[in-house]
Each structure stands twice: as structure tokens, then as C-alpha cells.
Amino acid sequence: MLCGQPVVLQIPEGDNRQRKVCTGCDHIHYENPKNVVGCLLEWRGKVLLCKRAIEPQLGYWTLPAGFMENEESTLEGAAREAYEEATAQCDDLRLFAVYNLPRISQVYLMFYGRLRDGFAEANEETLEVGLFDESEIPWDELAFPVVTETLTRFYEMRDQRDRRVYSADILSKPGAAMDVVRHPD
Amino acid sequence: MLCGQPVVLQIPEGDNRQRKVCTGCDHIHYENPKNVVGCLLEWRGKVLLCKRAIEPQLGYWTLPAGFMENEESTLEGAAREAYEEATAQCDDLRLFAVYNLPRISQVYLMFYGRLRDGFAEANEETLEVGLFDESEIPWDELAFPVVTETLTRFYEMRDQRDRRVYSADILSKPGAAMDVVRHPD
Ligand SMILES: [Zn+2]
Numbered sequence: 001m002l003c004g005q006p007v008v009l010q011i012p013e014g015d016n017r018q019r020k021v022c023t024g025c026d027h028i029h030y031e032n033p034k035n036v037v038g039c040l041l042e043w044r045g046k047v048l049l050c051k052r053a054i055e056p057q058l059g060y061w062t063l064p065a066g067f068m069e070n071e072e073s074t075l076e077g078a079a080r081e082a083y084e085e086a087t088a089q090c091d092d093l094r095l096f097a098v099y100n101l102p103r104i105s106q107v108y109l110m111f112y113g114r115l116r117d118g119f120a121e122a123n124e125e126t127l128e129v130g131l132f133d134e135s136e137i138p139w140d141e142l143a144f145p146v147v148t149e150t151l152t153r154f155y156e157m158r159d160q161r162d163r164r165v166y167s168a169d170i171l172s173k174p175g176a177a178m179d180v181v182r183h184p185d
Numbered sequence: 186m187l188c189g190q191p192v193v194l195q196i197p198e199g200d201n202r203q204r205k206v207c208t209g210c211d212h213i214h215y216e217n218p219k220n221v222v223g224c225l226l227e228w229r230g231k232v233l234l235c236k237r238a239i240e241p242q243l244g245y246w247t248l249p250a251g252f253m254e255n256e257e258s259t260l261e262g263a264a265r266e267a268y269e270e271a272t273a274q275c276d277d278l279r280l281f282a283v284y285n286l287p288r289i290s291q292v293y294l295m296f297y298g299r300l301r302d303g304f305a306e307a308n309e310e311t312l313e314v315g316l317f318d319e320s321e322i323p324w325d326e327l328a329f330p331v332v333t334e335t336l337t338r339f340y341e342m343r344d345q346r347d348r349r350v351y352s353a354d355i356l357s358k359p360g361a362a363m364d365v366v367r368h369p370d
């Protein structure tokens with residue numbers, strides 16, 4: 001797939017935009033948006049958050065989430081991330097929201113579910129885990145705007161339990177003012 | 186990003202699976218699932234389908250859909266594909282379904298909307314466009330299982346108009362018996 005020759009930018013035949021094309025083997029190296037899969041896990045009214053042990057946003061709190069891998073489903077990926085980032089297992093995961101982050105060419109697919117046995121613990125990717133009531137959420141120490149938006153929606157819609165899937169474009173950078181365009185429900 | 190040196194498979198530090206790593210510059214070439222964005226467009230009770238002018242499944246009917254590009258949202262990508270494949274414009278697009286295709290490491294994000302002015306026409310990617318009543322859908326000539334599942338759900342749920350977002354794992358290959366695991370609504 002990669003033969004080791006230099007790569008040039010050109011528009012392949014039948015295409016309408018520039019791609020990276022190998023000068024040795026004509027392999028076209030497409031670059032497409034990446035999916036991030038994650039979850040909001042609840043246990044007795046509290047939500048699981050993880051304090052990041054890695055950059056970016058080291059030391060800030062996040063929902064378990066990470067890049068989707070090949071040959072898994074979005075749901076499998078969300079469950080895998082819960083385990084990798086918080087040693088957590090989850091039940092009854094369902095899709096909660098789809099967020100577009102066009103600025104960084106990512107799509108977040110966030111699931112909602114129950115934290116099995118209320119158990120989670122820190123590991124290589126996480127300095128600390130915590131279960132938070134709504135009044136305890138560290139809003140000023142959340143790692144990413146998409147985490148803030150997911151939690152905000154969750155608490156706004158908590159009493160409705162309508163299994164709706166939310167969607168929004170998240171345009172703000174971490175640390176900057178929130179800039180979110182919600183799609184009609 | 187690609188310096189032209191050979192690539193080897195190895196597990197990078199802090200990772201837990203093999204990646205393609207450049208022996209020249211240590212660039213890690215991650216491979217992740219790709220998103221396909223598309224839409225089901227309705228006009229006066231009929232649905233827009235396109236007869237494919239390109240492989241795979243040349244000559245079979247499909248909903249407008251294609252790979253999501255960098256720096257666009259899923260919704261923008263779905264609208265772009267409608268234009269690229271059927272010269273069609275759309276109104277009131279909203280997310281209709283998220284389908285996992287782990288066999289081929291793809292995620293489909295399918296939108297529902299109205300076909301503006303009922304206008305569509307064939308182009309480089311499409312041999313023929315058509316507006317079909319439910320009784321006219323060419324079920325045996327649909328290009329992909331994900332198209333069959335999207336149309337099936339659409340007609341099953343048509344009267345409910347509940348703006349639910351559906352989700353399923355699509356495991357079958359084109360032309361084979363349908364193998365679909367629907368997630369709970
Ligand atoms: Zn090459």
C-alpha cells in the first residue's frame with residue numbers, strides 16, 4: 001500500500017479535489033474525518049468522569065472517548081474506550097448524540113449507558129476517576145467543548161428519557177467560549 | 186507527513202495495537218473507519234434513487250451517498266453527495282440512521298430530507314435518476330444492504346414521523362442474504 005516513493009498532491013481522474021498520490025505506485029492516500037466514540041455512564045444518578053493523564057488537556061476532566069478502530073462498531077468502540085480509560089464496563093449503551101467538529105475533521109458518536117456495579121478506576125490514560133452529581137460537575141475543568149455540550153444536553157433532557165439522538169456542530173476550541181450550533185431535535 | 190521511507194508494522198509506545206510506522210521519520214500512519222454520508226430525499230411521497238455509473242455495483246440503484254470529506258459536517262457531506270450524484274438539492278435534512286459496517290470498517294450516517302423542487306438528473310456518477318413510490322422500489326436491484334435497510338426502515342416507520350434516529354449493524358455483503366442486527370429503538 002505504501003511503496004516508499006515520494007507523494008505529490010494532485011486531483012485523481014474522476015475526482016474533484018486534491019489528494020496525496022504516490023509517484024511510485026499511484027496509490028491514492030485519502031484523508032477523511034475520524035470518528036471519536038465515547039460514553040456518558042450513569043450510576044445511581046452520578047456520571048463517570050476521567051481526569052486525563054495524557055495531552056492534550058492533561059489534568060482536565062472528560063467523558064471516556066477515543067478514536068474508533070477498524071472492524072468494530074461505534075457501540076463496541078464506546079465500550080472499549082470506557083474500559084481503556086476508566087477500567088469501566090457498561091450496560092444498555094445506546095446512541096445519545098452525534099457531534100460534528102469540522103474544524104478538526106472529527107465526528108463524535110456519544111453513547112449513554114449504565115456503569116456496571118458502579119466500578120471504575122484510574123489507569124495509564126487516566127489520573128483519577130470520579131462519579132459526579134449534577135451539582136458537582138467541574139464545568140470549568142472540562143477537557144473539551146464536546147464534553148461540555150454532552151453533559152449540558154444530558155442534564156437539560158434528563159427528565160424526558162425520550163431516547164432522542166441529539167446532533168450539533170461544535171465550532172469552539174478547548175478553553176474558548178462555547179460555539180455550538182444545535183440541529184433541530 | 187510522508188517522507189518516502191519504508192513503513193513497518195509495530196506497536197507504538199503507549200498504544201496497544203500494531204500500526205504502520207515510517208522507518209524514516211517515525212510518523213505513525215493510523216487507519217480508522219471511514220464515514221459514508223448520504224440521504225433519503227422525498228418529493229410528493231416518492232423517494233429519489235440513483236442508478237450507479239461506477240463500480241462497485243454499477244447499474245444497481247442506490248441512495249445518494251459517499252465518503253465524508255475533511256472539514257465538513259455530516260449534514261454538509263450528505264447534501265454534497267446529493268448534488269454530486271443526482272444534481273439534487275435538499276431541504277430540512279435531519280439525521281435518520283447510523284449504521285455500523287464493521288466488516289468493511291465503515292459507518293453510514295443517513296439523513297432524511299425533502300428533494301427541492303422535485304429536481305434531479307443523471308451525471309458522471311449516475312446513469313439514471315428516478316422518483317419511486319413504495320410499490321415501485323426495485324428491491325432486487327438495490328446496490329447495497331445498507332440501502333435496503335434504510336428504505337425498509339423508512340417505510341416501516343413512515344407513519345410515525347417521530348424523528349427517531351435508527352441504528353443497526355449491517356453484516357451482509359451486497360447480493361447476499363440480509364444480515365442486520367438492529368439496535369433497540
Ligand atoms: Zn507507492
Ligand SMILES: [Zn+2]
Pocket residue numbers: 186187188189190207208209210211212
Ligand atoms: Zn517518514
